[in-house]
Amino acid sequence: MAHDGFGVVLGAMALHRPAATGRLTGSVAWLHCRENQEAARTLVRAVVEDSAGLTAVTAFTDPGPLEPGLPGLPLHDRPVTTEVFAEAGFRTMDQWLLLHRPGRHAEGDNGPHLPAGGPTRWIAAGGAAHGLHRPARPTVALAKWRDRLRGSLERLDQAGGSDALTTVDLLAPDASVRCHLLEQAGFTEVDLLRSLALT
Structure with a gap:
């Protein structure tokens, strides 16, 4: 201290x-x-x-x-x-980019925009949505990841519009493509997270 x-x-x-x-x-x-x-x-x-x-x-x-x-x-x-x-x-x-997407309602829902329905959800590096925890970082083919991401976001929206958080490993070779796809899906940058080593 x-x-x-x-x-x-x-x-x-x-x-x-x-x-x-x-x-x-x-x-x-x-x-x-x-x-x-x-x-x-x-x-x-x-x-x-x-x-x-x-x-x-x-x-x-x-x-x-x-x-x-x-x-x-x-x-x-x-x-x-x-x-x-x-x-x-x-x-x-x-180094990871932390991104956030506010909760949404399913398309066709003309009702008032209600507060997010439930806890913030993680979109893990594999593209699947689940509760708060440290996201795993498996190697997943980009097309498969994109499909999982789309499905996860659709399920979140249909379930009440929970906010979503995810990270992108900025040192991964496909980081820029993943960032672009997440931006298209409504995610915006929150911060950069860095792990450090004494040299």
Whole structure:
């Protein structure tokens, strides 16, 4: 934790140091500092100092503690924290575009637009809709993914117009095509999510 001179907490983080298959690794699960630059620097400096002897140090590779529980540090929402990690030598390891589509009613529904009917739903990387959780990232042929996406969105609209969230792995070779198809389906960018590694 990072405190001010009066003992008020300015920031906190969770740092794990598990031993895995003979390698000693460190991982920042989460870090919160209300975008206070000095608190962020204090916490990240502690990570770097504590990394001596570790074979790898990563950050934001696991789902966060709050909904929707996605891995990654949101670039636009957390610019100060992102900058402090970059200054300390962390580089992008994985990058996902987070997209949102507001709930809709099925075509032909001339009634008033009601609030979204139920929880926000994930469209997983495979194109299927399901409840909130970390989306899997299987390799799915683009045509099959497009068909699953279309069917998932139609079912969501018919079931009451739940909002939909999805991610696109921006390092995947077909990322630009998937982004274009999602944009055509009514999705808009929310943020960029990055997992980091100390270099």
